[in-house]
Every structure is written in structure tokens, then in C-alpha cells.
Amino acid sequence: MSERFDCKKCNESLYGRKYILVEDSPHCIPCYDCLFANTCQQCKEIIGHNAKELFYENRHYHEHCFRCFRCDRSLADEPFTSQDNGLVCSDCYCNEFSSKCVACDKTVMPGSKMLEYNGSAWHEDCFLCHACEKPIGAKAFIPDKNNYYCVPCYEGRFAPQCSHCKKALTKGGVTYKDEVWHKECFFCTGCKTPLAGQPFTSQGDSPYCIKCFSNLYAKKCAGCNTAITGFGDGKYISFEDRQWHQPCFKCSRCSVSLVGSGFFPDRGQILCTDCNSDD
Numbered sequence: 001m002s003e004r005f006d007c008k009k010c011n012e013s014l015y016g017r018k019y020i021l022v023e024d025s026p027h028c029i030p031c032y033d034c035l036f037a038n039t040c041q042q043c044k045e046i047i048g049h050n051a052k053e054l055f056y057e058n059r060h061y062h063e064h065c066f067r068c069f070r071c072d073r074s075l076a077d078e079p080f081t082s083q084d085n086g087l088v089c090s091d092c093y094c095n096e097f098s099s100k101c102v103a104c105d106k107t108v109m110p111g112s113k114m115l116e117y118n119g120s121a122w123h124e125d126c127f128l129c130h131a132c133e134k135p136i137g138a139k140a141f142i143p144d145k146n147n148y149y150c151v152p153c154y155e156g157r158f159a160p161q162c163s164h165c166k167k168a169l170t171k172g173g174v175t176y177k178d179e180v181w182h183k184e185c186f187f188c189t190g191c192k193t194p195l196a197g198q199p200f201t202s203q204g205d206s207p208y209c210i211k212c213f214s215n216l217y218a219k220k221c222a223g224c225n226t227a228i229t230g231f232g233d234g235k236y237i238s239f240e241d242r243q244w245h246q247p248c249f250k251c252s253r254c255s256v257s258l259v260g261s262g263f264f265p266d267r268g269q270i271l272c273t274d275c276n277s278d279d
Contacts, residue, residue: 006026007031008026008027020032020049033049034046040060040065042065043062054066054076067087070088071089071091081093090109100121101122101126102120103128104123106123108121118143127148129141130153131149132153136148142170160180161180163180163185164181164185167182169181183196188207188208189207190216193209214226214229221243223250228243228245237259254275258270
């Protein structure tokens with residue numbers, strides 16, 4: 001009498017039948033499917049032993065059930081993602097969630113190079129200079145209304161030119177007598193010291209620092225013999241061909257201030273009323 005060879009679960013003979021070993025124990029196909037086969041997440045049916053099974057995040061699928069829940073395309077050999085426990089192909093996901101290029105109106109695919117500015121997005125190759133129509137890429141650009149320019153085109157079309165070097169002025173400069181300069185180009189005509197942010201004056205159309213203007217053009221105070229520049233205290237007094245700083249305008253004898261008072265010239269001197277009366 002031959003040895004028995006039965007299914008571990010139902011004890012039916014396996015002679016002449018297909019079976020599957022599980023931990024060295026034979027199981028007939030129906031019992032194996034009932035005990036060990038996974039249930040498809042999509043159709044909720046058993047994934048039989050001879051069916052192709054796909055696995056994703058602890059979920060099992062028949063191959064034909066592994067599909068995009070929006071467009072129903074097979075995802076067996078396609079990139080996909082998961083959304084609200086459903087599977088979505090990359091095209092459907094991008095159409096719904098990815099940015100669209102404002103230039104070509106096509107989806108900017110995840111992982112592709114893109115540029116974002118002021119709430120809008122572009123493919124890198126679609127972000128063009130409005131003037132030369134060449135891609136700006138990751139280089140600097142200048143917005144003007146609804147257009148964008150590469151720096152060379154903007155400078156050539158719109159930027160004012162420095163009155164000294166004749167090159168474009170694209171940021172912070174100095175305006176003087178309706179003309180513009182780079183800060184480093186606006187300097188004293190005499191000593192060439194930069195004047196941006198410093199007090200200065202002019203002789204004709206030429207700007208000068210206070211020191212150079214004082215040495216070259218300023219009148220001398222008859223009291224202290226230093227330059228009267230109009231800066232600092234600023235006020236001065238002029239009489240005939242002489243000038244004084246206001247603090248220097250005082251009696252030549254008693255040194256009382258003559259500002260706002262009567263005075264008397266006496267040869268090279270100026271006298272207050274009292275000192276003039278003494279004579």
C-alpha cells in the first residue's frame with residue numbers, strides 16, 4: 001500500500017494534482033489561495049498563485065488592477081505617486097498639482113529645471129529676455145512692467161548713462177544739475193576725492209570738495225584770514241571789499257561783537273560806537 005500524500009489543510013490526496021509547499025507542508029491550490037494568497041487592494045478579490053502580483057506600501061494588487069484612479073492607465077511600468085490612498089500617474093499628478101509655464105502653458109514636470117518669480121513659473125528654456133529673446137536661465141535679470149530683460153539689454157535700452165564714464169547706471173548713483181554719475185565717478189575736480197555723501201560746492205559746472213574750493217576760490221575772512229566757504233556756521237558779513245565770518249566781525253580794539261550793531265571804519269580797522277567815541 002502506497003504512502004499517503006495529502007493536503008495539509010483539507011487532507012485530500014494530492015496524487016496527480018498541483019500543490020504548493022509551505023514550510024515543507026504540501027497544500028492543494030484552493031487551500032493555498034485561501035490560506036496564503038493576498039487580497040487585491042483594488043478589486044478586493046484573491047490574488048491567485050498563478051497571477052502576477054504588485055506590491056506598494058503594504059498593499060497588494062493584481063497587475064491589471066494597478067492603475068491610475070484618474071485616467072485608468074496601467075501603472076505597472078510607469079512612474080506614479082499616491083494620493084488619498086489612490087494611485088496617480090505622473091501626468092495626472094502634474095496636470096493637477098504642478099506649476100504651468102506662463103510662456104508655453106505646459107506643465108513644469110517635477111525634477112525639471114524651472115524658474116519662479118513673483119508667483120509665476122517658467123521652464124528654464126522658456127524664460128527669455130524680451131529684447132534679445134535669448135534664455136536668461138539663472139543669470140541676473142531686470143523686470144520692467146510685464147517684461148523681463150537680461151542685464152546687458154536693459155542697460156543698453158533703459159539705464160541712464162554716467163556723465164563721467166558714459167557707462168550704464170543700474171543702481172544707486174548721484175544726481176547733480178540734472179545729470180547722473182556713479183558714486184565712484186562723482187569726485188572733486190581738484191583732488192579727485194569721491195564726493196558722494198560729502199558736502200561739496202561748485203565753481204561753474206565743476207564740483208569741488210570744501211578744502212579744494214577754499215584753497216582755490218573762497219574769499220578770506222578779514223578777521224581770522226581763513227576761507228569763508230558758506231558751510232558750517234555759514235553766515236558771513238561783507239563790507240566794501242572785505243568779508244568776515246560772523247563770529248569774527250568784532251571791534252578791532254575791545255573785541256565786542258559788531259553783528260547787528262553800528263560800527264565805524266577807521267583806516268584798516270572797524271570800531272564799535274564806544275571805541276570810536278574815545279577818539
